[in-house]
Amino acid sequence: MHDQNKLWRIALYGVLLYAAVYYLLPLYVMVTTSVKSMDEIRAGNLIALPMSITFDAWTKAWATACTGVDCNGLSGYFWNSVKMVIPAVLISTSLGALNGYVLSKWRFKGSELTFALILFGVFIPFQVVLLPMAQTLGWFGLARSVAGLIFVHVVFGIASTTLFFRNYYVGIPDELIKAARLDGAGFWRIFFKVVLPMSTPIVMVVLIWQFTQIWNDFLFGVVFSSGDSQPITVGLNNLANTSTSVKEYNVDMAAAIIAALPTIVVYVLAGKYFVRGLTAGAVKG
Amino acid sequence: MTQFNGPAQYGFAERWLPRLVLAPSFLLTLVFVYGFIAWNGYLSFTASRLLPNYEWVGLAQYETLFANERAWVAVKNLFIFGGLFIGGGMAMGILLAVFLDQKIRGEGVLRTLYLYPMALSFIVTGTAWKWMLNPGLGLEKLVHDWGFTSFTFDWLVNPDMSIYTVVIAGIWQSSGFVMALFLAGLRGIDDSIIKAAQIDGASLPRIYWRIVLPALRPVFFSTLMILAHIAIKSFDLVMALTGGGPGFSSDVPATFMYASAFTRGQMGVGAASAMMMLATVAAIVVPYLYSELRGSRNA
Amino acid sequence: MGALAIKNVTKRFGDTHILKGIDIHIDAGQFLILVGPSGCGKSTLMNIIAGLEAPTSGEVQIGERVVNDVAPKDRDIAMVFQSYALYPTMNVRQNIAFGMETRGVPRKEQEETITRVSKMLQIDHLLDRKPGQLSGGQRQRVAMGRALARNPTLFLFDEPLSNLDAKLRVEMRTEIKQLHHRLKTTIVYVTHDQIEAMTLGDRIAVMKDGVIQQFGSPEEIYERPANLFVAGFIGSPSMNFIDCHLAEQGGDVGISLQSEGGVRFVPLLDGRRFADRLGQKVILGVRPEQIEVAEEGEPALECKVHLTEPTGPDTMIFTQINGKEVIARVHPRAAGRPGDSMRLKLDVRKVVLFDPQTEARLN
Numbered sequence: 001m002h003d004q005n006k007l008w009r010i011a012l013y014g015v016l017l018y019a020a021v022y023y024l025l026p027l028y029v030m031v032t033t034s035v036k037s038m039d040e041i042r043a044g045n046l047i048a049l050p051m052s053i054t055f056d057a058w059t060k061a062w063a064t065a066c067t068g069v070d071c072n073g074l075s076g077y078f079w080n081s082v083k084m085v086i087p088a089v090l091i092s093t094s095l096g097a098l099n100g101y102v103l104s105k106w107r108f109k110g111s112e113l114t115f116a117l118i119l120f121g122v123f124i125p126f127q128v129v130l131l132p133m134a135q136t137l138g139w140f141g142l143a144r145s146v147a148g149l150i151f152v153h154v155v156f157g158i159a160s161t162t163l164f165f166r167n168y169y170v171g172i173p174d175e176l177i178k179a180a181r182l183d184g185a186g187f188w189r190i191f192f193k194v195v196l197p198m199s200t201p202i203v204m205v206v207l208i209w210q211f212t213q214i215w216n217d218f219l220f221g222v223v224f225s226s227g228d229s230q231p232i233t234v235g236l237n238n239l240a241n242t243s244t245s246v247k248e249y250n251v252d253m254a255a256a257i258i259a260a261l262p263t264i265v266v267y268v269l270a271g272k273y274f275v276r277g278l279t280a281g282a283v284k285g
Numbered sequence: 286m287t288q289f290n291g292p293a294q295y296g297f298a299e300r301w302l303p304r305l306v307l308a309p310s311f312l313l314t315l316v317f318v319y320g321f322i323a324w325n326g327y328l329s330f331t332a333s334r335l336l337p338n339y340e341w342v343g344l345a346q347y348e349t350l351f352a353n354e355r356a357w358v359a360v361k362n363l364f365i366f367g368g369l370f371i372g373g374g375m376a377m378g379i380l381l382a383v384f385l386d387q388k389i390r391g392e393g394v395l396r397t398l399y400l401y402p403m404a405l406s407f408i409v410t411g412t413a414w415k416w417m418l419n420p421g422l423g424l425e426k427l428v429h430d431w432g433f434t435s436f437t438f439d440w441l442v443n444p445d446m447s448i449y450t451v452v453i454a455g456i457w458q459s460s461g462f463v464m465a466l467f468l469a470g471l472r473g474i475d476d477s478i479i480k481a482a483q484i485d486g487a488s489l490p491r492i493y494w495r496i497v498l499p500a501l502r503p504v505f506f507s508t509l510m511i512l513a514h515i516a517i518k519s520f521d522l523v524m525a526l527t528g529g530g531p532g533f534s535s536d537v538p539a540t541f542m543y544a545s546a547f548t549r550g551q552m553g554v555g556a557a558s559a560m561m562m563l564a565t566v567a568a569i570v571v572p573y574l575y576s577e578l579r580g581s582r583n584a
Numbered sequence: 585m586g587a588l589a590i591k592n593v594t595k596r597f598g599d600t601h602i603l604k605g606i607d608i609h610i611d612a613g614q615f616l617i618l619v620g621p622s623g624c625g626k627s628t629l630m631n632i633i634a635g636l637e638a639p640t641s642g643e644v645q646i647g648e649r650v651v652n653d654v655a656p657k658d659r660d661i662a663m664v665f666q667s668y669a670l671y672p673t674m675n676v677r678q679n680i681a682f683g684m685e686t687r688g689v690p691r692k693e694q695e696e697t698i699t700r701v702s703k704m705l706q707i708d709h710l711l712d713r714k715p716g717q718l719s720g721g722q723r724q725r726v727a728m729g730r731a732l733a734r735n736p737t738l739f740l741f742d743e744p745l746s747n748l749d750a751k752l753r754v755e756m757r758t759e760i761k762q763l764h765h766r767l768k769t770t771i772v773y774v775t776h777d778q779i780e781a782m783t784l785g786d787r788i789a790v791m792k793d794g795v796i797q798q799f800g801s802p803e804e805i806y807e808r809p810a811n812l813f814v815a816g817f818i819g820s821p822s823m824n825f826i827d828c829h830l831a832e833q834g835g836d837v838g839i840s841l842q843s844e845g846g847v848r849f850v851p852l853l854d855g856r857r858f859a860d861r862l863g864q865k866v867i868l869g870v871r872p873e874q875i876e877v878a879e880e881g882e883p884a885l886e887c888k889v890h891l892t893e894p895t896g897p898d899t900m901i902f903t904q905i906n907g908k909e910v911i912a913r914v915h916p917r918a919a920g921r922p923g924d925s926m927r928l929k930l931d932v933r934k935v936v937l938f939d940p941q942t943e944a945r946l947n
Contacts, residue, residue, distance in 0.1 A: 016384055019377075020398045023461065026413045027401075033416065046417060046427045098306050106292065106303035114311050121318045123570040125518050127542045127559040131328055131552060132321040135337065155317045158310050175669035177292075178636050179730075183683030184657035187302045193682070197673035216406035218521040219539075223547060233408040237525055240412045249416050260409040267404035271397055274404060278462060279469045293638035295655035 034058060034254040041249055057250035061258060065251050067238035074255055076228060077235030081215060084146050084231055088153040089210040095154070096161020096206060097199065101191055103162065104169035105177050115166065121159030129156075130223050137224060144226045152224055153214045160213075161206050164277070168202040169195065201273070208270055209277040212263050232259045322563065329556035337552065346553035355533045356558065359541040362448045366455065366537060367516035373456045374512055375505075378463020383493055385464070386471045396468070399461035407458065411525025414454040415441065444534035447527050451519075451535060454526055459515065463508055470504035471497065510573050517566055538562050587612040587770040588633070588738060593642030595628055595794075602628050604794040606642070610787055612737075615764055617785035618774045621817070625794040630742050630774045635659050646738055657686075662731035663740040666747065668723045670715035676702075676726050677711040680733050701729045721752045728763075741773040745780065757783060778818045782806065790814045809936065812943040815869050821900065824875070824910045826868040827940070830861050839868060841905050845886020845925065853932050854947065866946065867938040872900065874931040875912035884927035887912075889920045901926065 029046055035053045036044070044051075063073040103115045133152060134143065142148030172195065180190045221231040230238075236259045240252045267274055294300045329347070332340040350356050381399060385392055402410065417423045420439040428436040440446035474497060482492045498505075520539035527535040529544070536544075538558060546555025588610050595603040603625045610616045618626040631637040633644060635656035644651050651659050670679050677698060684694045702708040705725045715723055724744065731739060741760070745753045761784055764771055775781055781788050782802045790797045790805060790813075798810035809815035815823045828839040837855030840847055852858070858866075878884030885905065893900040899919040901912040903926070912928055920926045937946040 012384055012387055012389070016381070016389060016395055019381055020395055023398050023402060023457070026410075026417060026457065029417055030413050041422060045430045046423055095310055099310050102303045102307045106294075106299075108294070108303055111303070111307070114307060117319070118310060118314050119574070120570075121314055123514065123566060123574075124318060124322070125539070125559070125562040125566050127518075127520075127539055128325050128563045129317065129321040130542075130559070131337075131546055131556055132324040133317070155313050158313060159318075162310065173667055173669065174292075175665040175667050176671065178631075178634070178656075179663070179665060179669035180671070180682070181292075181636065181656050182634065182661065182663050183730075184686035185682070186298060189686065194671055194673075212404060216408075218406065218408050218524065219543075222524075223543070233406050233521070236406075236412060237408050240415065240525065241528060249419075249422065252412055252416060256409045256412040260405050263404045263406070264401065267401055271400075275396075275400060275465055278400075278403065279466055293636060295635070295653070299655070 030253045030257055033250055034061075034257055036250055038246070038248060038250060057248070057254040058258075060248075061239070061251045061254035065239050065248075065255065066242050067235050068242055074232060074235045074239065074258055077230055077232045078258065080146055080225075080229055081232040084149045084153070085211060085214045088150045088157065088214050089207060091150075092154045092157035092161050092210055093203065093206050095158055096163075096165045097196070097203070098191075099158070099162040100165025100167075100169045101195055103166045104172070105174070105190075105195070106187065115162075118159050118162050121156065122163060126156065126219055130219075134223060143224070144229055146225070146229050148224055149220060149229070149231065152220050153217070156220075157210055157213070161210060164206045164209065165199075165202060168199070172198060201276070204270060204273040205277040208266055208273050211266060212274070215263055235259075325556050325559055329553060329560050331553055333552035333556070335550035335552065342553070346557040349551075350554050350557045350561070353554070355536060356538075356541055358533060359536040359538050362535060362537050363517065365448050366451055366519070367513065369449070369452045370455045370459070370516050371509065371512045373452065374460045374463050375508065377456065377460040378508075379467050379498075381460070381464040382467035382471060383497075385468055396465070399464050401461070402458040403462045403465075405458065407519070407521035408525045410454050410458050411522050414450065414457070415526050418450050418453075441527065442531055444531050447531060447535040451523055451526055451537075455516075455519070455522060458522075459512065463512070466504055466508050466511075467501060470501045474500055506573070510569060513569050514566065517562060517569075538565075587614065587647065588616070588772065589643075589645040590629070590633070591643040591645070593629070593632060593639045593644065595625070595632065595637070595640050602794050603632075603639070606794075606796055608789055608796070608799060610770065612770055613768045615771045615773065615784055615786045617781040617788045618772065618791060619776065619778060619781040619788060619817075620791035620797075622776060624791040626774045626776075626791050627742060629791075630740055630772065633738075633772060634661060634663055634740055659738075660736050661738045661740055662734035662736040663742065664724075664727045664731050664744045666743040668715070668727040668747075670723060670726055670730075672715055675712050675714050676707065676718075676729075679715070679726060680730050683730065683734055697733050697735075701732045704732065705729050720748050721756065724748060724752075724756060728760075732767075737770065739769055739771045741771060743774055743776065746775070746777070760784065779820065782818065790817060792817075807934070808945065809869070810945055812867065812869075812938050815936065815938070815945075819871055821872050821911050821913075823869045823871050824905075824908075825938075826870065826906050826908055826910065828866060828868050828906055830858050830864055830866055832859075832862055837862065839866070841885060842907070843885040843903070843905050843928075844888040848883070848885055850930060850932065852935075852937075852947075858937075858946070861946075865940050867940050869936040869938055869945075870910075870930055871934070872911045872913035873898075874934045875910070875914075875928050876931060877914055877918045878927040878929040882927075882929060884929045887926050887928050889922050889924050889926055891922055892919055894919075901928075903928070 025047070032050050033041065034057050035055065036050045037052075037054055037056070040051060061073055062075050064071055065073045067074070067077070099118070103111055137143040137148045137151070142151060176194060177190060180194050185193065216233060217231070218233040218237065221234040222237070225231065225234065236255050239255050328337060330341060330343060332338045332342045332345070385395060389395065418438070418441045420437070420442060425436060425438040428438070440450045478496060479492055482496055487495070518539060519537060520543065523529060523535060523537050523540050529536040529540045539562070542555050542558045542562065545551040545558060588608070590606050590608040593603055593606045594601070606629060608616070618629060620626050628637060632639050635651065635654065639652070646659055646661065671682065674682065680698050680701060681694050684697065698711070699708070702711060705728060707722065707725045707729055710718060710722060710726070715726065718726065727744070744760075745756055748756060757780060773784060785802055787799065788802055788805050789799045792813055798805055798814045805814060805818055809818065812825070816825070826841070828841060830837060831840055831849065833849045833851070836851035837858050838849055838851035840849050887903040887905070889901055889903055891902040893902070894916060898913045899916045901914055901919055903910055903912065938944065939946055
């Protein structure tokens with residue numbers, strides 16, 4: 001009985017470690033490939049450790065790699081993404097917090113219906129709004145601009161940020177709001193003095209969720225931007241799929257890591273909130 | 286409902302502020318979600334090609350769509366990809382969650398490792414797997430170096446197999462997510478149920494199979510819903526990994542829609558295919574949302 | 585002077601009628617209890633008094649003022665909530681000060697009030713703690729402190745003791761009563777606990793299904809319950825209800841009761857009032873302490889003891905009359921043992937009769 005138990009534990013750890021290798025392998029390959037030279041890549045194999053480390057591929061990916069006609073690397077795309085992601089995240093999160101507050105604590109006739117309407121926006125396949133949005137952005141002079149992308153991400157981010165905040169605020173006891181109203185506080189004072197100070201966890205979850213979503217978006221980027229307004233995901237895809245004569249896998253991998261770095265850093269620093277965001281709403285049972 | 290069940294509101298501010306605060310989001314949603322769906326629906330009944338053209342053509346674009354071989358490849362690929370992606374991701378995620386639930390040392394680290402792909406863009410994932418799966422220098426060469434020189438692995442450039450590379454990368458990215466959902470569900474199960482079953486003499490696999498997993502039915506359905514939703518919307522991964530190729534062998538509805546609407550000057554067909562995608566998602570989501578909302582109202 | 589008047593207040597959501605015409609008047613300084621089982625509408629009524637919910641129709645008057653259109657903050661009330669509703673991110677001092685800050689009370693006055701209130705409730709050593717660091721009883725005190733700082737004309741307590749353990753609940757009950765004696769403010773207090781209702785209230789409104797079943801002093805409610813529901817709800821152990829028929833014997837109107845020892849006719853006081861109901865079914869209501877041990881030679885019911893429950897000062901005797909289980913509260917020394925036979929009699933001055941159809945009291 002005891003031996004059987006021990007065997008079972010060993011098998012258990014074996015499977016779990018094997019799975020860890022499976023998840024880590026691509027990351028390992030990306031990193032090692034990015035510091036190899038092309039000669040070494042051709043001579044060696046996928047999982048061999050680099051014999052000598054060179055950061056040429058990194059500098060090339062950042063500054064000189066070709067992404068189509070231009071050969072300025074990913075740096076421009078990277079900064080486009082930064083310029084896009086910060087306002088888009090802040091605006092969509094703020095709107096979500098206010099919506100959630102109203103939908104949970106200041107319900108009025110018709111607010112439930114409004115919530116249901118907004119909620120459906122979480123689920124629509126965005127393909128269905130691409131064509132009208134492209135046209136509309138053109139009318140407002142926002143086509144192919146970072147501002148246009150910010151607008152699109154805010155509009156289609158509202159649904160999930162509202163859902164997150166609303167579900168969190170439903171859990172704040174109504175009695176707290178009643179007490180504050182008896183204490184003479186109004187709509188805004190209750191929000192800023194009572195509700196918002198209690199919201200740190202959900203604010204973190206939503207900020208990280210929105211950051212990850214918007215940074216990693218490709219669909220809106222590729223449809224609504226061009227040239228010098230494209231975000232990093234589009235830049236990476238252009239770089240990796242540009243048909244140059246020689247495929248430089250080390251540059252591709254360095255570029256992929258550059259594109260992934262911000263979200264990886266966030267994941268490492270605040271993984272707890274990231275996981276909470278992913279599982280929020282999905283687990284009720 | 287003649288009377289509304291909510292807080293009493295006094296004065297102009299309390300009565301109108303909540304509505305005012307909600308108004309921008311409400312209007313944005315109304316216009317940019319529902320208005321645009323209607324607009325796109327309208328486009329799908331017009332002769333639009335490179336540019337919008339509001340000449341009414343009835344169902345002609347849908348006829349073109351259904352007569353298009355490439356569209357059917359995309360639908361077939363969606364079923365292959367969706368089925369394997371959901372099945373594989375589910376199986377792997379549940380297995381890892383159950384294993385991780387056995388009071389594992391270093392659980393936190395393992396969990397972090399399993400889930401990090403979820404933080405990546407599908408474009409990054411696609412680029413990485415494209416390199417590893419490429420027949421020249423990737424996995425194939427590795428296995429050759431190990432001495433199995435007859436080994437071939439050319440799925441990425443093989444029209445019959447290219448969609449399966451998307452499955453591999455998709456499962457890699459999403460199975461950790463399934464694990465996280467089920468692990469959270471497992472942790473929510475009352476310990477005393479398991480203890481009671483142990484006292485009844487049930488073996489561990491039996492306890493999981495008969496008691497724990499059935500208790501996770503709601504998690505199962507939520508996960509199924511989310512994965513199905515990811516599958517139908519998946520665009521980035523295919524674009525980065527295969528670009529829909531070779532040829533259009535690994536096209537999925539999302540890439541088909543993009544190509545029709547934005548690169549091949551068939552806006553009407555693109556709009557029609559987007560409507561079909563919406564209908565598919567709605568068929569899955571609406572019943573789910575309905576039961577969820579009804580459930581929460583009763584709770 | 586009237587402190588609170590509720591006039592024909594109704595509340596409904598769609599087809600659900602939560603309150604069906606509530607009328608209550610109390611004077612300044614009175615302690616009003618709203619008591620009833622959950623779902624009876626007592627909390628809704630409390631929220632309507634506070635202005636947190638709007639009545640569908642009817643009028644609420646606090647002091648001399650109709651307050652239907654007055655916001656909660658302007659009603660000159662303070663409320664203690666069941667969950668205490670302390671702001672979790674503020675410490676005790678900030679919790680108490682929040683309302684005063686909102687109303688723009690000068691800082692010096694705020695300090696004085698906090699000092700006075702926290703001394704009175706013995707929470708002055710907790711002022712810098714967050715609610716999460718306090719015990720249930722301490723949170724309860726802070727919640728009361730926050731209400732006291734307001735110095736309102738009307739205090740509202742919404743089941744304030746239901747989250748405390750039994751011992752603390754009794755202590756806090758006494759403290760609330762002392763506080764009321766000291767401050768002489770009007771209090772409206774919601775509870776589902778009939779003991780709290782009896783011990784605290786000057787006036788008790790017993791509610792069920794959105795209707796006030798009886799409104800009166802604790803004595804009235806206990807001695808002369810308006811109907812079966814009130815009789816059964818107030819008192820522990822509950823009043824015994826015995827089905828019987830009105831009969832006449834030797835010119836007296838009374839009831840016949842059957843116990844293990846045989847059938848016995850018990851004449852009622854004022855029995856002739858029921859002469860027109862002779863032969864009809866009635867429900868006899870008798871509280872456990874109204875069943876006494878008969879003296880030697882007195883007419884009595886021979887009852888077999890089925891079970892005894894000693895509580896210390898009294899012992900509960902379980903027996904059977906007219907086929908129904910009946911509890912008698914007797915002195916421990918007089919109590920028989922299970923299987924013994926005891927001679928019991930009813931205190932006919934206090935028993936009550938109910939109509940089985942309308943459930944209303946007859947005598």
